[in-house]
Amino acid sequence: MIWATFAILALVAFAIVLHPLRMAGAGILTRNDTVPKILADQMQEVQRDLDRGLISEAEAQAAQLEIKKRILSTLRQSESAPVNGAAGGRKSILIAAIFAPVFAVVYYTTMGSPDIPSLAFAERTEERTQNAEVTELASRMRERLETDPDGGPSEGWMLLGQTYQRMGRLNNAITAFEVVAKRPDASSATFSMLAEAVVIANDGVVIPKAQRHIDRALELDPKNPAATYFRALYFLQQEQPRKSYDLLLSRLNEEVSFAPWMEVYAQQINRIAAEKNFPAFQPPMARAQQPGPTAADVAAAADMTEEDRANFIRSMVSRLAARLEDEPEDLDGWMRLANAYNVLQERSLAIEAYQKAQALLEEMPSDDPRNAVVREALEQLGG
Template sequence: MIWGIFAIMAIAGLTIALFPMRRAGMAPVLRADAVPAVLVDQLEEIDRDMARGLVSAPEAEAARQEIRRRMAQVLRRADRQTVTTTGGRGALILAAVFVPVMAFGYYSFAGAPDVPAVAFADRADERADTRRIADLAGQLRERLRADPDGGPTDGWMLLGQTYARMGQFDEAVTAFRTASGRDDAVSATWSMLAEAMIRANDGTVTPDAVTALNRALTLDLSNPAAAFYLAIADAQAGEVGAAHDRLTARLAETPGYQPWMDTYIAQANAFAQTLGRAPIASRAPVARSPSAADVAAAQEMSEGDRAVFIRSMVDRLATRLEDEPDDVNGWLRLANAYGVLQEMDKARDAYLRADALLPEGDARKAEVRASIARLENP
């Protein structure tokens, strides 16, 4: 299912990116029917990306705010709208919202212990979408190359992210390398380049990737992807102890809980098992429901639109959990969401599902059981 969402978002994002590069006066673009589902899916995807360390909290919140703003606009306008802008940069930034950021993507989607690898092109029902994405990506690439100014950096980043999601990592490397050569390249640009290099080399952290990762850390010492892949490089060089030390040191120097810590801890514990060292306990708190935050942030919506928005989020999460019943964080989110909606029986049932999945010794188990007790004895 997740790859189908990526396909939809990539098509939507590239389509938005390509239209402004053409002359004004284009044919109308239907948004009222197609965009809301994409936006709701993207909000859920941001939560999952953040939980796996793909995006930072500020990046995630900025994306959520933009998506909610667009959701509110679409809910107020159910008619056709015509795209007539002539500028490319602003639309490319907007389009990037629809394509998941690649940062921390390789181990979050391909190498994380609890995430099975999925070959994008292996799904027969998605091959048509794959061809459409490839065609749109090719058009975007040619337009960027034809731009006398070399094309906006945002466009090359969007192109690299799209190629990476399609599994075309050599092309992703080319796009990210172009973006990294710009004066406005940031730390994430370099870590995305490194990730594409790693993926293009079947998971091997090459010397060029190490150079890119070190550049990413130079620009931002807090970049979790850069430190993570350098630890992988240590391990691949036979320095498993150094790899474990790098991850645990980063965890020790970071207060509180950050979503990327789950990936760090899982990998550190894999190293610890090899080394005979003690495992690290998860720092993850009980997952918060997105619904309460979404309600507070969706101030522009009318009361009726807001209720529809919240219900759609909760129903989508519940439907997803039918297909992914082992997602403990999903059950915790659903329990909190039902609590916000005052559907206490459903909240209790969701907490019970989470409790059954949480291992003994997990700090969240006591909090979950306390929540169950409160719901059973109000």
């Protein structure tokens, strides 16, 4: 369709350039045709001015004499008749007519993006309603939590915070996390999520406020991987790469089985290693599996541009999706994928992934906490 339109346009251009050949028979206007006429008109004008009494007889005569002299000199400069219908002309025109579309096509194939469709705003209602739904859901949830006489359940506030973080409303996310952080039931994860939000909100800089939360998180759970990661990031920002490197490495080596956050650790370790000439990290296990984006990944992506970040997340997601095609039994994988789709506002894909997870969960004990997460998420998505 689009190429057909291009073809028509190119054809039009071709025809336009060829057009002069069709009127080759008609004569052309030469100076001899036009200049004396203008001079003659000026003669008449002088005459009219004289008739109206605008100028004196003497003035008129002098002016007319001047113009007459110009007429004479024009008449004498008779031009040689143009060489008409020269074959060279026709050939040039033909070549030119071919040049136009070829030039455009060559340029376009290198610079154009014919695969990107137009998307009018009006056609994107689904995307918009989804977005509006999330916003609406978040504000409803917040209202309910705020009006709750008991201050609202901590899980609710955490979910709200995560939702806001996904929406990029980091200050709201921080406020929501902070509600929980002030409560006695605040867990290590509460503080590490809060720290993460604060770090992202500050362009990836671990500011003292974030540090305090990291401290709290590690106090509650010294093994909290996210908190450890941000602590290491803080060291790095303090220009203590060795300390940062060691911390990440030792935490990584504490684990015996694979966990999704390890990939980010490994990447960060290798980034520091490459810069400072430390030994690179060799993964102890097969690295065939590629996890999807984790929160920490997103944090790492915080200093990217919006576009880079979107591309980055998308590439991670598609890798994860491809892997799950091969390994459909990976429950955590499905949950991560679903969450990622949710972040990307791919509602139907998110529902689908959650449903896959739900199916796998049926084989799990019913008190598995993941059951609740999936149910809640599906409810939220309306699937």
